[in-house]
Amino acid sequence: MIIDLRSDTVTKPTKYMLEAMMQAKVGDDVFREDETVNELETRVAKMFGKDQALFFPSGTMANQTALKLHTNPGDQVICDKYAHIYNYESGGASFNSGVSCKLIDGSKGMFTAKQVEEAINPDTYYYSKTSLVEIENTTNKGGGACWGFNEIKKMRTVCDENNLGFHLDGARLWNALVEKKETTEQYGEVFDTISVCLSKGLGCPIGSILVGDSKIMQNAIRIRKIFGGNMRQVGYLAAAGLYALDNNIERLKIDHQKAKEIGVELSKLSMIKTVEPIETNIVIFELHNDVNENHFFQKLADKNIHIISMGSGKLRMVTHLDYTNEMHDKLLENLINM
Ligand SMILES: *Cc1c(COP(=O)(O)O)cnc(C)c1O
Numbered sequence: 638m639i640i641d642l643r644s645d646t647v648t649k650p651t652k653y654m655l656e657a658m659m660q661a662k663v664g665d666d667v668f669r670e671d672e673t674v675n676e677l678e679t680r681v682a683k684m685f686g687k688d689q690a691l692f693f694p695s696g697t698m699a700n701q702t703a704l705k706l707h708t709n710p711g712d713q714v715i716c717d718k719y720a721h722i723y724n725y726e727s728g729g730a731s732f733n734s735g736v737s738c739k740l741i742d743g744s745k746g747m748f749t750a751k752q753v754e755e756a757i758n759p760d761t762y763y764y765s766k767t768s769l770v771e772i773e774n775t776t777n778k779g780g781g782a783c784w785g786f787n788e789i790k791k792m793r794t795v796c797d798e799n800n801l802g803f804h805l806d807g808a809r810l811w812n813a814l815v816e817k818k819e820t821t822e823q824y825g826e827v828f829d830t831i832s833v834c835l836s837k838g839l840g841c842p843i844g845s846i847l848v849g850d851s852k853i854m855q856n857a858i859r860i861r862k863i864f865g866g867n868m869r870q871v872g873y874l875a876a877a878g879l880y881a882l883d884n885n886i887e888r889l890k891i892d893h894q895k896a897k898e899i900g901v902e903l904s905k906l907s908m909i910k911t912v913e914p915i916e917t918n919i920v921i922f923e924l925h926n927d928v929n930e931n932h933f934f935q936k937l938a939d940k941n942i943h944i945i946s947m948g949s950g951k952l953r954m955v956t957h958l959d960y961t962n963e964m965h966d967k968l969l970e971n972l973i974n975m
């Protein structure tokens with residue numbers, strides 16, 4: 638039994654998901670004739686109360702498309718120093734859209750509306766033009782933390798007052814919705830564009846979706862084409878998404894519970910200095926300075942337990958659909974005996 642807690646992307650489609658995929662009705666999506674893709678896009682747009690949704694092969698491409706839709710070359714995007722768009726999209730913001738990022742020194746990947754106001758450049762010609770605010774919910778590098786919705790609403794007001802777009806990287810928005818008992822509609826109301834992921838907590842092999850109203854989304858399909866994201870009979874993949882929306886959202890609570898239980902055991906270990914607060918399915922912890930990180934990794938690997946380093950001495954475990962009760966019991970038992 639291999640226990641893989643490196644990421645919630647390591648899941649494999651279940652028999653039932655594969656059956657749903659096999660039965661998909663497909664067509665050429667370039668001609669917009671794949672009825673399963675169309676169904677998924679219509680459904681997700683409706684969930685968020687938006688006019689349009691577009692299916693993407695990756696979350697990175699969905700986010701990069703959003704950046705392009707909201708900005709012109711030379712513009713600046715306000716985001717947290719931990720933001721995925723800044724850290725983990727291969728410099729795409731500058732490569733694809735010619736924009737720079739104004740990084741906010743937030744807490745657990747989150748910041749305040751006041752910090753946004755302070756980060757907006759003056760409207761003077763020698764400053765770059767601030768055109769977009771981007772936030773992440775849940776935060777990835779911030780350890781799966783969830784935003785308070787009130788702060789998000791205040792930010793919307795700041796965006797309106799300053800004529801800024803507002804994009805949500807919702808790769809793990811499902812986790813936040815389930816944990817905080819929030820709705821897709823309320824998020825749709827405050828953001829101009831939202832990207833959501835189907836291949837993390839929801840267990841699909843691939844897929845992200847970008848939603849927004851017609852005005853901002855009218856160019857999205859052209860940008861996706863420019864980025865090389867045109868697809869053909871991808872209804873097979875969209876069917877996995879439809880299946881996941883029906884079956885795999887509510888169960889995320891189980892992942893959150895397990896993550897919290899892992900946190901409790903980790904904090905009892907003398908080797909571990911701190912365990913960051915656990916809100917959803919991500920556990921981030923730090924070893925004491927005198928504990929060798931490689932040694933710690935190896936000790937776990939010898940027991941077929943795999944975790945990942947986040948750099949700066951931080952280690953990460955992520956619970957997911959394929960992390961079973963049996964694996965959980967075995968992991969806790971191994972931690973107790975470490
Ligand atoms: C995973 C992730 C993405 C998208 O990643 P892809 O691997 O391109 O699908 C975007 N934002 C956040 C916060 C993520 O965790």
